[in-house]
Amino acid sequence: MELKQKLKKMIIEELQIEDLTPDAIDDDAPLFGEGLCLDSLDAVELVVQLQVYFGVEIKNLEEGRPALQSINTLTEFVNARLSAQ
Numbered sequence: 514m515e516l517k518q519k520l521k522k523m524i525i526e527e528l529q530i531e532d533l534t535p536d537a538i539d540d541d542a543p544l545f546g547e548g549l550c551l552d553s554l555d556a557v558e559l560v561v562q563l564q565v566y567f568g569v570e571i572k573n574l575e576e577g578r579p580a581l582q583s584i585n586t587l588t589e590f591v592n593a594r595l596s597a598q
Contacts (some may be wrong), residue, residue, distance in 0.1 A: 569594040
């Protein structure tokens, strides 16, 4: 399964988003605010799940803010971290 699809599936399952499929999530849509409407508690859970699923850690806001903009930015961040390991 492609990384983007894995991330979308993880977000839907772990954040318990109902009535949404991975294919319905636009890769460029904002994860917070108008896009998926995630909030700060979801952000914390997402950071934890990235560690659990992929062994990737977001250490601070400077890393997290740009990484958590969209599925595309999150995919780039995870790919970069996995390549560096």
